[in-house]
Amino acid sequence: MYLSELKIWNFRKFGEAKDGNPGLILKFNHGLNLLVGENNSGKTAIIDAIKYTILTQSYENIRIENEDFHLPIDRTDEKERATELRIECIFRNISDLEAKNFLEWLGMEKNHQGRYEYYLKVFLTAKRQGNNVYYDIKAGPDAEGKLLNGETRNLLRATYLKPLRDAEKEMSPKRNSRLAQILESHDAFRDREEEHYIYDVIKEANEKIKKYFNGLDIDDTPLVDQEGKKLLEQVNKYLGEFSGNKGSLSSNFTIAKLKLKSILERLNLDLTESKSGLGSHNLLFIATELLLLKRDSYQGLKLALVEEIEAHLHVQAQIRLIDFLQEEVRNSNLQLIMTTHSTDLASKINLENLIICKDGRAFPMGHNYTELNKGDYLFLERFLDSTKANLFFAQGVILVEGDAENLLLPTIADIIEKPLSRFGVTIVNVGNTAFLRYSRIFKRKEIELGLLKIPVSTITDNDIKPDIYKRKDSDARTKEDLEIEKPIEQRRQERKEKIEGQSVKLYISPEWTLEYDIALGTLQKELLIAVLRAQKIENSDVIGLTSEKIQEVDNRVDEICKEWDEQGHTNEERAFYIYNDLMLEKRISKAITAQCLADLLRQKK
Known part of the structure; x- marks a missing residue:
């Protein structure tokens, strides 16, 4: 199953059509989807709309705020802010194995081949009354739907990587750490509690630590080093003094409580190379999150929402990452919905996987939506480099x-x-x-x-x-x-x-051509100077354009203009000489000529 379609009414940038239709209808690819666009174009709003509706694997505390309700552009009066919003996430390509988990909420529809298929519509509806916001998350083929139970909701949670993520912190040991959540959900640890090898390791380590602080070896013989025992006795003595008459408190040292979750919360995942940078830790974090998506036995949604995938990564690392992710989704049933400001990433991804966000709308670039032909896609994949990819932003x-x-x-x-x-x-x-x-x-x-x-x-x-x-x-x-x-x-x-x-x-x-037409106009003399300067530059790349060469060019231009006047050359003849006889026949660089002309124009300004 995958997130096939997103519909939004009155959520942030996306309002509602006059006929009551959604302000945004966006269809996603089964595999990779990259949202691009200038700042404040709606990329984060799309990610958040999905996240608010199906929640996340990291169990973030998500709530709808007053500011999430749509306020028309250029309006500041809060009375004009919408009082209701709705977000629909529609899932398709649901297998029979997956369908059994959602039977109460499934609908049936005909696909483009005329065959009936399952679909699942999950929707969030919210109302605001004053400063209070009330919302429900339901599912079902009709407009009303039914509430989802907790177990079913968990099967729809997405993996979410926020922008400017602190990957090192996320992988560090702490209560309910992200690393512990990932490991606990993996087949290597799920439902194994006291049977797990790591449980036995910690149990044995706890016993050894307990004996050390009691002054004993593993075989209960007294240790030579009794400092640990003295330390614990002193702590317990203080506790006894603090306890009063209600019973003496005591303590003991352990690595972790003998629960697998507690043990996993103590684990730290770090790179073997010390002092690695933010970019390397970001790659480690992404690699770890992929563990959740690659679980073979998992029958829920395998969707990752990644904001600013390029965070902390240099260009070559970005390219390697996007190449890997494109290959990964081609060979699996993963779905990725990502945002980026990187032209390098936008140029490396297949054009059909791009979605341009602009003016409160989203425009998929697949062949079903643009006037591009199949040959155009192949051509653009070959020639659309990072400089040309600026057009998406x-x-x-x-x-x-x-x-x-x-x-x-x-x-x-x-x-x-x-x-x-x-x-x-x-x-x-x-x-x-x-x-x-x-x-x-x-x-x-x-x-x-x-x-x-x-x-x-x-x-x-x-x-x-x-x-x-x-x-x-x-x-x-x-x-x-x-x-x-x-x-x-x-x-x-x-x-x-x-x-x-x-x-x-x-x-x-x-x-x-551009150059010939300029030569016909009022910048004729400036273009002639630029052409002759470009010729000097080409003939001496090392030294470049010296003041002596500039003077030589100026003198030559005066001579040419004088000859033209004396011989009565027409404007067309002069332009033809500059463009054809000089630039083309002497193969003077158009780029260097343009650069020289640009310098002359700036000086005139």
Whole structure:
């Protein structure tokens, strides 16, 4: 069985639709689910909604507070806060062996193949009256449901790893320690009490310790060292004085009470390497929690909720961990629902396992929900690296096809006082013209379920050679030729229709390429300077751009501009010279040119 669907009414960020439908309907994968999104996008609210409804293996004290009831965005009046909330967790793929534990609460439904299957709906309903909150957790196929008994509730508890967890503390010995709870639930210790080998070990150790503090060896012969006996006698003497006339108190030393639970609470799990860091202890904690999920004989829910899976881990450790977890869920019946702020993790996980949280909604990225084709998923798995994965956490995305746009756009945004970082906009350099694949990430199949409102601007070259190109190659197909076959504007419109839709817009350069179009405009001289500076940098990587070289470039630019004026070159001829004759024919780096142009623009500002 696994958590198939979550529905939320009026819980935190998630309100209620006007027609009374849930504010959030989220379907999960059977195996791995990774919630991504910017801060305050609802990731923790989703985890908590599940946790509050089915509770946790660590038996946390969970209660609904007034602040858990939905208050509409931009509202501060408490009178507008919801007075009722509801959370539904729906479980599917229930085997006959698992079903026998939930017979009173099960429902039947047809699957996509038309066959009837079990499902289990567990729901939390809460009301608030003044400062008091009243809630129930029930289950059943109807709206009313029945209360779950304690034994059944325990079979639904999830393993929960909180964010910023202190793994070393969790694994330390103490009453009701997390380590003791895990071990006590494992087949190695469950229901074995006095039959267990560890019980016998502690019993024997307690006897030896008791004899030591009575001054005796294991065979009851007096010890040479009687200091332990004197110590205990002194403690008991004090106790006798404190006891009064009601009977003398006495004490004895032991390692632990002779109960398996008490013994397990004394155990400490640590790494063999001393002075290990927080990251290593976090991995140890996760490994230990997996023990609960991997119990073969356990007939309950095998679900782990993990917030900020990357906590305290460096990038390579994050990648190894997510690779292991993906393989683990593929080969077992475990279900993981995790959150992350790590672009490295988001780039390594299969796109179908991602869920983007945005504006009080959650958007699964599986093939049933997006306009991505099967080939798109395979392509994106190959090329979606950590820099491109920024798009999952952005408030806006600009897709570009080269380094020049990637370097220039942030500078231009700063100059017009619209810095990208302030507005949460990320630039994704797709490195080619595969915009269609990337843009489909943001397009939903069922728009009635909500649009992914992340504005996406796609910037691309027109890639139509100007007529002046025929001076270089008389056989070239230029703007004039293409216009005869099909109007240029029609070509542009067809490209837009292919890419655009929902929150995605396509912006095509007016003429040929970014660099050529800049050369046609008012930054013509600055681009010429940038091209010649880039050439100097490429020819001398070690020394770089010295003041002497800058002066040489400035002098050369003055000479070129003077020649143009004297010879009456048109603006188009000048732009063609800069882009084609210099950049392309002399293979001057577009990226270095863009970097130099960005520096010049910042200086002008």
